[in-house]
Amino acid sequence: MPIAGPAGLGYTPEPHIGGVEPSAFAEVVMTRPRSLGPLLLLAAALVLLLVVTPGSAQGPPTGQGSQTPKYGGVLVSSPIGAPPSLSPHEEATIGTVAQASACFNNLVYFDAGKKQESADTIVPELAEKWSWQDNYRNLVFFLRKGVRWHDGKPFTAQDVKYTFDMVRGAPDAKGKLRVNPRKLWYENVEAVEAPESHTVVFRLKRPQPSLLPMLASGYSPIYPAHVPVAEFKTRCVGTGPFKLKEYKPGEYVEYVKNPDYFVKGRPYLDGIKFVIIRDRSTQIAALQAGQLDEAGSGWNQANAETAKAGAPKLSMLVAESGVNDNVLVNFKRPPFTDPRVRRAINLALDRKAYVVGPRQGAATFGGAMLPRPAGVWGLPAAEVAKLPGMGDAARQKAEARKLLAEAGFGPGNPLKLTVSTRAIAIYVDTASWMVDQLQRVGIDATLEQIETGVWHPKMTRLEYQVALNLTGLGIDDPDANFFENFKCGSPRNYSGYCSEEIDRLVAEQSQVLDRAKRAKLVHEIDMKLQLDGARPILGWGRQYSLHWPHVKNWVQHNNSIYNQSRLQDVWLDK
Numbered sequence: 001m002p003i004a005g006p007a008g009l010g011y012t013p014e015p016h017i018g019g020v021e022p023s024a025f026a027e028v029v030m031t032r033p034r035s036l037g038p039l040l041l042l043a044a045a046l047v048l049l050l051v052v053t054p055g056s057a058q059g060p061p062t063g064q065g066s067q068t069p070k071y072g073g074v075l076v077s078s079p080i081g082a083p084p085s086l087s088p089h090e091e092a093t094i095g096t097v098a099q100a101s102a103c104f105n106n107l108v109y110f111d112a113g114k115k116q117e118s119a120d121t122i123v124p125e126l127a128e129k130w131s132w133q134d135n136y137r138n139l140v141f142f143l144r145k146g147v148r149w150h151d152g153k154p155f156t157a158q159d160v161k162y163t164f165d166m167v168r169g170a171p172d173a174k175g176k177l178r179v180n181p182r183k184l185w186y187e188n189v190e191a192v193e194a195p196e197s198h199t200v201v202f203r204l205k206r207p208q209p210s211l212l213p214m215l216a217s218g219y220s221p222i223y224p225a226h227v228p229v230a231e232f233k234t235r236c237v238g239t240g241p242f243k244l245k246e247y248k249p250g251e252y253v254e255y256v257k258n259p260d261y262f263v264k265g266r267p268y269l270d271g272i273k274f275v276i277i278r279d280r281s282t283q284i285a286a287l288q289a290g291q292l293d294e295a296g297s298g299w300n301q302a303n304a305e306t307a308k309a310g311a312p313k314l315s316m317l318v319a320e321s322g323v324n325d326n327v328l329v330n331f332k333r334p335p336f337t338d339p340r341v342r343r344a345i346n347l348a349l350d351r352k353a354y355v356v357g358p359r360q361g362a363a364t365f366g367g368a369m370l371p372r373p374a375g376v377w378g379l380p381a382a383e384v385a386k387l388p389g390m391g392d393a394a395r396q397k398a399e400a401r402k403l404l405a406e407a408g409f410g411p412g413n414p415l416k417l418t419v420s421t422r423a424i425a426i427y428v429d430t431a432s433w434m435v436d437q438l439q440r441v442g443i444d445a446t447l448e449q450i451e452t453g454v455w456h457p458k459m460t461r462l463e464y465q466v467a468l469n470l471t472g473l474g475i476d477d478p479d480a481n482f483f484e485n486f487k488c489g490s491p492r493n494y495s496g497y498c499s500e501e502i503d504r505l506v507a508e509q510s511q512v513l514d515r516a517k518r519a520k521l522v523h524e525i526d527m528k529l530q531l532d533g534a535r536p537i538l539g540w541g542r543q544y545s546l547h548w549p550h551v552k553n554w555v556q557h558n559n560s561i562y563n564q565s566r567l568q569d570v571w572l573d574k
Helices: 024-029 037-046 094-103 157-167 211-215 229-233 280-288 301-310 339-348 351-356 393-406 425-439 452-460 478-485 500-510 515-532
Strands: 074-078 108-110 122-124 127-133 138-143 189-196 199-204 242-248 252-257 271-275 294-299 315-329 416-422 444-450 466-472 537-547
Touching: 074 280, 094 242, 094 252, 094 271, 122 127, 138 157, 157 189, 157 199, 211 478, 242 271, 280 294, 280 301, 294 301, 301 315, 301 537, 315 339, 339 393, 339 425, 351 425, 351 537, 416 425, 416 452, 425 444, 425 466, 444 452, 478 500, 478 515, 500 515
Parallel strands: 074 271, 074 294, 416 444, 416 466
Antiparallel strands: 108 122, 127 138, 138 199, 189 199, 242 252, 252 271, 294 537, 315 466, 315 537
16 A cells, blocks of 8 residues: 655655556656655655555455455445436536446545545555656556456546546547536646556646545546547446446446456456435335345434344444535525625524434534544534534524624514425435524525435526535545535535635645645635635534345445445355
């Protein structure tokens, strides 16, 4: 695994590929850093860039102990929500990532067997090796040879260039995404070059060590350059461990084993079937009856305990999800253009009541970054205590009424608004609680449920007043979160919030290699976002999932639910 580098961040230092003789091209790009500073020079002097093959490529899978893997069987799972498409680059929902990841590969990926994702748990996939150059301004990947797409065409560097030219919206990109939620993840990428058939270079405008973890996210698969991206609405052609058998939108997604998968001996399963069950009680009954092997993602503690009470042999996994419940207030639509109205809504929502109510104790207070200890960058507890909604509930609701009155709203002229949310139980539970909280300060609030397929487009177009949203961190890293959700002009900046100061600070923290210095900037940004009401965080929910004991090597990650769905290392022992 990559050796911990500068300031303990887990970045892999320059300048060489350990144990591997670089190609002629690699020798050209492997330049000495301009100025690394004493700490980085020490790291570079002590260690080489270590690149290994995936832990799953040889020997028993990580975390399975002495158990012997078995081949065969079809895993039947019921994940959260129906995927609007099979195109992770075009979607912003776990429904797509969870049900499409088995089809694809990334350049690099987070080790599926490690519960805590970090830069230290990144392993190769389509890239066998990589090297940072020029003080984190050039990232060079050396690609795996002999890999083929599911339709038999060879995988090359041109596929990587095609994918990320398209995602970053390069003027000469050969493809175009219908929507592009994570375009700003890659705004610092100046060019993606393919100088050889199995060499790719990401050239950056400024240093950005976080680029590697972002490329490891489940939201960063490689697409084939020869397949029109529009086909991924209903089709999937990847290099992954499973090939698409049938996709019936709103009903199921079914895969079969890829016999030509490049990881020897994987996958163990003959196939996977993801069944969409919208009603939670029906889903629980199906799991208890053994019609499902696994279900979860989006359950609260009560749901999970109910399911297990009816089938005690079920195994329950609990982890931090890396997903927060947050409030979207439309900055572009009156009267929410008035900061007094926005602050009143923020203060009206009692965070302690939220944890006790819809989350039933299974949530953690925090800001925009995942709280400690699961998260690396979360606000200190003393700062969290200062956030709106964290103080005395009666006092804050009184302040909310005062602010509404100042804005012209009161008993004779109540503020009328609609709280929109996705038509998924875990969303509706919290949104219903939110409606009640707003009504307690005199706001005439009603609930609107929206189907997943139109939810994200409506949010992107700001076609709402106030909304209850769930936002997951693709990775626990400030760059991915801030660029995607809060930067001016981002497709995923659903509130329309825009601050030049925040944009400047976000760009500044991205380049900082010293962890303590970067954390200080990240905390400053997070506090400003919360006090501005950019996307008020109610709390961070825990993840509950259940599976029967015959499902082996199912590992629930502890700081994200988006990077564990390749399923090549899972097997059935019935």
